Amino acid sequence: MKAVVVESKRRLLNDFFKIDEVLLRFEKFDGQMSPVVRRLILDRGDAVAALVFNTTTQRLIFVNQFRCPTVEKGPGWVTEIVAGMVDADESPEAAVRREILEEVGFNVATLERISSFYVSPGGSTERVFLYYGEVDDAGKVEAGGGVDAEHEDIELVELDIAAALREAEAGGIVDAKTILALYWFENRMSKERRG
16 A cells, blocks of 8 residues: 555534545655645545345335435435445444335345445545345335434335336436446346356
């Protein structure tokens, strides 16, 4: 790993989002250190997301909810996979199980980690742990729909894989983690069919 020297770091905003100003130097590919550069970092924390497949109905379960940042350039309401933030002292697996229960009302029968990735590494610390979860009708133990205290208003959307892929290709599904998970699932099904 190349060298990084942090000259200073201070928090500019400490709210739901946290923004830090960092002055640093970093080792360039030629081995020289850069001059001091200023970077603003959105400290978002870690998140989890899960593509949920109901083995009883053979359909994928999505959530549709209002997403304020998309209003100016998009739909306002976004259909996406289950997702949420990892709480302090909570493992990503525990967080994704909690989010699936809160948002769609199922206890997970099978859970598989797909990947982890940075959402926007040029400006944000947010790292997403992406999972695939299988549920069945017997595992439906709550209504879902989100947490009232968090002002969540979630509509459940169930689609078969073909319909979900058509929605993504037509621009009806615009969330990156959802599109990534859908194409992962399509690839997995294709491999299973080939045997």
